[in-house]
Amino acid sequence: MSPLKRLVKSSAFQSTAAFIAAFYIRLVRYTSRFIIRRPDVPERFWKNNESFICTTWHGQNMLTPPFWHNWRELAILVSRSSDGEIIARLMHRLGLSTIRGAGVPKGAKKKPKNKDKGGAVALRGMVRALQNDVSIGMTADLPPGPARRAGEGIVALARLSGRPIVPIAVTTKARIVLNNWDRYQINLPFSKGAFVWGEPIYVPGDASGEALEEARKKVEEALNAVTEEADRLVGRRSETQPAAGAPSSPRSAG
Template sequence: MKRLIRNTLRSRWLQRAVGLLAAEYLRLVWLTNKFSYDPPDVYELVEPRMPSIFAFWHGQHFMTPFIKTKDSHRAKVLISLHRDGEFNAIAAARLGIGTIRGSGDHGAAFHRKGGVGAFKEMVRALQENYNVALTADVPKRSRVAGLGIIMLARESGRPIMPFAMATSRFIRLNNWDHTTINLPFGRGALVGIEEVFVPPDADAATMERLRQQLEANLNEATRRAYARVGRPEEALHG
């Protein structure tokens, strides 16, 4: 029985069906929430700095495909090679976002999880004028920014743009990253925070300082996003 369930979950037809349904559900959420922007001219400020590395917290990622509002906003997102990543990849493609498969982890599992290839592909995508979006967290450690994204910024020469998206109505799961499932018919907020630029000659101490800055900026973006939708208490968990 367990094998049957496992094989069913791995079947291409089910993964495609779930991915497409998820994409259309997220589109419904986007269209039925009234979104505000902080700062109000966030796109005017960010566009001259593209292509950029867009950073957000794990578990807060479902609405991120909708930061792409123009065809000229070419974007790719890093998605894990895990089975659950297949659903996310299909949903992202449905919403017009390219995918890069692999791990952002720079620990012991980096090579095994396709991290080296994914890192090179992200650098190449930025060189080809794609924005690249990825979670900043260390795997399984929510709200702790890793050095992987700092290394990507140093190697590519592109700025990191920290941001957060929140909705007033949601369901929060009791897992490691407190995954938030956004619900329709409410209010939403997109908050962009000061960019983080990593110089090409950054040493270990500089990279650690910028890692801490990115972590602080993402927490501040999350706090402001939940405050804008009237749920300030949720920022601590979000």
Template sequence: MRWSKRLLRQPAMLAAAGSVAAAYLRFVRRTNPMTLEPHDIYDRIAPDLPVIIALWHGEHLISAFFRNPDRPGHQTKVLISRHADGEINAVAARKLGIGLIRGSGAHHGDFRRKGGVPAFKDMLEALAEGYNVVLTADVPKVSRRAGLGIVKLAQHSGRAIYPLSLTTSRRKELNNWDLTAINLPFGRMCGVIGEPIRVPRDADDAALEAARLKLEQELNAASARAKLLAAGKGS
């Protein structure tokens, strides 16, 4: 068992798995026409670019397809952890045209672990350079509870957070901590963006917590709405 785990964690194996994942996700996108709500979301976001895109864990696999490469200002980087699963995601993201920032977040805004401090600085730098930054709002392994890290990123960068949920009508949800959705071909892809959250630079602890709760509410609402649309019940 140990040798098999070591084999699966070899760089060549991780790279191959990431390449296969990217090819599969492209196939899913090609066979799932996408609907966005609101329909003019790219125009609404444009004045705020670059922005912070917030997702829930488990809904992240198809998030690359929200980016519109044909529009200016849509260059994007994504925060991906440094563990082995993260390496597969990183290879897939690169194949899909997304830049990388490596590290992990924390529930209480403590970025000292798992490469967090450099990652936080890298995200600030990316936003300053005009890149949109995508990251999950919840931190392993507490699903659907937003951490303060993303709120502090908005505070220090001055950029708005846009909550995003993308799903497909055909999907398999795994029985793990984040209910990872394995999106399937030949259905409908639906994306919903919630109201932007803006965090003043002088926000105190109470204001940061209010922004965190607002983000949580907006992500939950976007997720529920996206699933309703994907099921054909939202019109």
């Protein structure tokens, strides 16, 4: 193992990285002016102590934790990787719990590098959590892409648990977009921001085949809609996601 990998895997590095990230996320949240749309959506569930599944697109979820501002538990699905360990420690610093594990994109399950990601264990854990009134936070799309394509896992979770999927989007006008598969957004402080809740999507317990695919597409469309709405609220024209493998350059929008 290289010195750099040993450093990243060290507990001291992971704790320090999580501390810095938590500080930065709070800085952005509390120095920016946020417009919040449809806050009544989560309040319906919170009022009745009911759990639900929060979902965002990958790379667009940096600022979601500070908006879960109530005593009800939210558990975030986090991978078992070294990066995932930093994210797990970050979530705990921000007052959220985690469930470790990750799925793989459809058609990729036989690749050796995708073995033992803990997807099945994580799915069972999320179903139990939801049935015990713990809400779940997870991204709908899966690495390594394509981005903005909802996977089958999220609709399977909704079907098995009987809990709805609530799409959410958060952004700031000032941001840096990285040149990676999900075009990860680093939101910048002292900006105009928007947090948008979408309407809940229910998946019947007997759904299969075409019904599950229809639900998956509905999640995809709803996430695109709230993302576009958030962009409009901060005064930015929503961008079309490039095709898989298409180059894009990092930039900051002010």
